[in-house]
Amino acid sequence: MESVALFWVFFKIGFLAFGGGWSIVGVIANNIVGKGWLSPEEFTHIISVSQLTPGPVAVNIATYVGFKICGVLGALVSTLGILLPPIIVIFAVGFFGRFIKLDKERLNDALRVGASSLVILTLYTLISSHHLEFTTFLIAAFSFLFFIKTKIDPVYIILGAAVAGMLISVL
Amino acid sequence: MNSVNSEINPLTVFVTFFKISALTIGGGYAMVPVLARRLGKKGWIDQKDFYNFLAKAQSIPGPIAFNLSITIGKEVGGWRGSIAAATGVIIPPFFTIVLIGAFLTRFSNSIWVKGFLKGAFGAILGLIGGVLYRMIQTRKWNYFEISIMILGALLMAFGSSYVIFLFVIIVIIVYAGDKKWRA
Structure with missing residues (x-):
């Protein structure tokens, strides 16, 4: 039964995935952590791993959440759930696209506004569901600066921060 | 486009997308420039077409790399190419996550x-x-869009069960209100 519920959650959320994976992480957190399926800490581990492994972040998160809750079957249904919406929409556009004419540029603009709201929601959800320690806050601030001021690949920023976090907690 | 008369073998499509997916870390958007470069080099799709596909993929929900693989896969290899490209993109991350998940459970x-x-x-x-x-x-954002974005985010934060509904409303309002409000 849990796998059916997992599929349904990710299937619904899949329709919101515009403008990069970060738009839906907040909604996933609300549904998964909010329902008590995983603890906030477990969820942050999932996010960190998902950003450091190949593949789209949102799909990785879905796969990992499913795996944590329901093993390989959970991973499979969650991944399918989040990937079905694009397939459905691509088919639907193919069938109905000629009857409805939308201005693509305007649509992308509108989607971008909606996606930005979702990214704000993600940031708010992640910050409010945690007791942010000062070191985490510092790491976040430095990463932000590195991201907007330099051309360093974000993967290296995350790896650097991870090593820093490891040293801080061990020393 | 030459793909109409010469469809590329699905296995080649699968291997190409599999490799790009397995070797690119940093999310879907990290994969976009790699896809553009590699597919261009193979002569499957030129830069201009690629960016048309990108714009289309962005107006569809779902991970950008996955959407690109479905549409470009179809362009170069028909529906078989589409399936081949999509599975090629998804298989590497899936197994990586399952493996790491199993490993980390032990060391968490x-x-x-x-x-x-x-x-x-x-x-x-x-x-x-x-x-x-x-x-x-x-x-460039206008005040209309900024207010909708912030108001939308606030409503989403307080009414988290209505996020999908709110998202649709935001998109419709911005789409419909666009002409009137744009300076």
Whole structure:
């Protein structure tokens, strides 16, 4: 039964995935952590791993959440759930696209506004569901600066921060 | 486009997308320039067409790399190519996650692993902030859009069960209100 519920959650959320994976992480957190399926800490581990492994972040998160809750079957249904919406929409556009004419540029603009709201929601959800320690806050601030001021690949920023976090907690 | 008379073998399509997916870390958007370069080099799709596909993929929900693989796969290899490309993109991350998940379950209490993931999480918070900053900076927003965006985010934060509904409303309002409000 849990796998059916997992599929349904990710299937619904899949329709919101515009403008990069970060738009839906907040909604996933609300549904998964909010329902008590995983603890906030477990969820942050999932996010960190998902950003450091190949593949789209949102799909990785879905796969990992499913795996944590329901093993390989959970991973499979969650991944399918989040990937079905694009397939459905691509088919639907193919069938109905000629009857409805939308201005693509305007649509992308509108989607971008909606996606930005979702990214704000993600940031708010992640910050409010945690007791942010000062070191985490510092790491976040430095990463932000590195991201907007330099051309360093974000993967290296995350790896650097991870090593820093490891040293801080061990020393 | 020459793909109409010469469809590329699905296996070749699968291997190509599999390799790109397995070797690119950093999310779907990290894969976009790699896809553009590699597919261009193979002569499957030229830069201009690629960016048309990108624009289309962005107006469809779902991970950008996955949407690109379905549509470009179809362009170069028909529906077989489409399936081949999509599975090629998804298989590497799926198995990586399952393997790492199984591994980390065993070591999740290690102070090293915990510190590592905690540091990474801090960086991710900063990066999401950076993504937001860029989203807002790279295009000219009018006051109408900014107010809708902020109001939308506030409503979403307080009514988290209505997020999908709110998202649809935001998109419709901005789409419909666009002409009237744009300066």
